[in-house]
Amino acid sequence: MDKTINQKAWFLVLPVFLVVAFSAVLPLMTVVNYSMQDTFGNNQFFWNGVGWFKELLDPSTDLGGRFLASLGRNLFFSAVILAIEVPLGIVVALSMPREGWTVAACLVILALPLLIPWNVVGTIWQIFGRPDIGLLGYVLNHLGFNYNYVSNEVDAWVTVIVMDVWHWTSLVALLCYAGLKSIPDAYYQAAQIDGASRWAVFKAIQLPKMNRVLLIAVLLRFMDSFMIYTEPFVVTGGGPGNSTTFVSIELVKIALGQFDLGKAAALSLVYNLIILIVCWVFYTVMTNAGSERPVKEGAA
Amino acid sequence: MHSIPGRRLIMGLFLIFLLLPIYWLVNMSFKTNAEIVSTMTLWPHTPTLQHYRRIFTDESWYSGYINSLEYVVINTVISIAVALPAAYAFSRYRFLGDKHLFFWLLSNRMAPAAVYALPFFNLYSAIGLFDTPWAVALAHCIFNVPLAVWILEGFVSGVPREIDETAFLDGYSFPRFFIKILVPLIASGIGVAAFFCFMFSWVELLLARTLTSVQAKPIAAIMTRTVSAAGMDWGLLAAAGVLTIIPGALVIWFVRNYIARGFALGRV
Known part of the structure; x- marks a missing residue:
């Protein structure tokens, strides 16, 4: 379907442009402004050039050390949750019932964690994991594990990761399920005639058909886990020590806790730049996948 | 199989x-x-039922739910209203900078809220909207407007172009075509987009907490008050948490078949 060229379409897009520009471009300009300046309070600012950026990217300074440490933790966190959520999501999608009321029931329960406010997700796991009043913490401690997410770094990490798996695996599962549903029955019948094994069906039919949704799922999960703030903040507060302080938590600490505007702004810009690059990859993948759609439908 | x-x-x-x-x-x-x-x-x-009774009788508690609902509804209305014409434009026309604009919108959906917390605080203080539901509603537009555009674009593209052409041949003006024909055709899409705007605004805490102090404080921020000198009021915290799950759980049934599509930004 060819789109017609019509510059008047800009009038239709204008409201969106204005609203988003107001809440994105204006604030971002403030950030750029701050990132180049230093202040000693009283609203007096001094030109600092690229000083903050130099400090940020130099691990020997306090700011640089904190930034790179939190960036490392965040990338590790994203890698771990992707490694768990993607295979688990595929397995859950393959386990979905085929028809009847159970399909709707499963869909609704799967989606439930996605609709819970993020701080309540934190609260749920805070309560669930406490050794004194939480079922999980109580059971683990009575099984002989000395589990306490408040004081032990490993336990804090495990809690944050399990919480994220609980919160977001459903997203991967729902997307994969949507991909699986688009496979025509004829494919399965053909496989049956060929005597294909269960694994061959998965590898040759289901996985290729899930490709596009899986890419979307991986990129969405990466982006969102890279920006994670509320859930670990509620559960661990970034601790014990700094062990679960991710980039967003560090940024809010510097910006709203210490009110170090210059440092926070420099960090924001670098953070945003990373997101922008990943986002570009995401966009390219999505639009390319979208252009394949009609061909696929024609082939099916 | x-x-x-x-x-x-x-x-x-x-x-x-x-x-x-x-x-x-x-x-x-x-x-x-x-x-x-x-x-x-x-x-x-x-x-x-003491915890629930306390929440429903203590104004400082239940006003949190009202405040949250207020900015969520304002945000949903703004997002859908501005996103509808834009979704139509992106779906039907090519124009100068369309692809860049579409990408720019997506990049805002992905931008970390933590980056915007401080500048938003300054911006809304400066224009006198701080601590009003409007501040939070406008701030949440940064991720909800792009989301609504992306979802609606998918639904508008599902409407055959012939319908537009026939309507214009029949003498419909553009606004009349839009309201009388297009909107009813993509009603389910509007419902899905509204649901996702509602949801993402409802679950967000960082911006909502930063942009309010007393008058418009959302329930999520009020929940942090349960820590007191006498220790945590766990029962009250749990009851408040349960009540925040209910709105999502109630409407989920209606969009269950579109959930994947919404989370994938309309691309499934």
């Missing part, structure tokens, strides 16, 4: 894994605080 061996077991275990923490929260909300801290009970032995 679709399924794998032991699928019922896997599905069952996973659903239990999802429901158990939620059950624990509900369980706590019906217990007295004495029962919570003294014994480990799998269900409330002395069920009580």
